[in-house]
Amino acid sequence: MRRAIYPGTFDPITNGHLDILRKATGIFEEVVLAVANVTGKSTFFSFDERVDICRRCCEGIPNVRVEGFDSLVVDFARKIGAVTMIRGLRAVSDFEYELQLALMNRMLDRGLETIFLVPDHNYLYLSSSMVRQIVRLGGSLDDFVPKLVEERLHKQFQVVDKPVSV
């Protein structure tokens, strides 16, 4: 079976991520969307929440499995038998980091190749951080994330922004 891994932080998952995922399922027999626990950055949603949100958003997409991991991506890919890693390329600004990551991962495991997929043009400027910013400022996320993600964002902002009572 040609199995691919699509790793990321997914903080939260957006329509851009889902677009890449759908494109990947047209190429591979199974795609494992792998949610990183240790990301090197502090996240808005907890690891468990990010995994849960991704699972719910991927429910209707055939041949997709959502897993959390807290090791090196190459080690997790080997563990699940993935031979290809999917990454999304938006603008030129993604390129340098993504190239570095792909080359480093190849040094760590020559058996895992990285493939870059490009999203539909309307997702080219969409990122998880942009989505968090829009919801913080009260904008509509209709075109950017599934309804469930928008609800979770609002809920989480109520928790985060609540004044601390003394």
Ligand code: ADP
């Ligand atoms: P990471 O922290 O590993 O970069 P992200 O969750 O931000 O994880 O993104 C995972 C992958 O999805 C990355 O390859 C990123 O470039 C890609 N990606 C993020 N947003 C989009 C988008 N709107 N369109 C296409 N690819 C995207």
